[in-house]
Amino acid sequence: MILTERETPKGLLVSVCDRDVLGETFENGEVSITVTEEFYGGEEAGEERVATTLARASVGNLVGERSVSLAIDRGHVEEANVLDIDGVPHAQFLRM
Known part of the structure; x- marks a missing residue:
């Protein structure tokens, strides 16, 4: 997995992706992610x-x-909240 950490005024922003999706664009109707x-x-x-x-x-x-x-298994994301974009799972979370 590819991991990026960014400290922001609101806390730690983390992005994680599988190596094979880096640089790819996925679309599902009006939803798109690059x-x-x-x-x-x-x-x-x-x-x-x-x-x-x-x-x-x-x-x-x-x-x-x-x-x-991994995020689901460790309790950071609920499976019901995962988007399927062109067969690729995408999830976000925010802790307040």
Whole structure:
């Protein structure tokens, strides 16, 4: 997985994507997502590092089967809230 961490005035913003979706665009009707290098590009990270970072995040953006599944398994995202965009899972969360 590719992990990016950004400190913001509102807390830690984390983006995670599966390597195979980086640089791709997915569309489903009026919904479209482009997994850009600028936002999702970061460093390769294993499951434990991603899970630890998601636990500290105020905002999370996830794209890809592996990334979203990890967020579901660790309780950061509910499966019912995951979007399917052209067969690719996408999820976001916000902690207040």
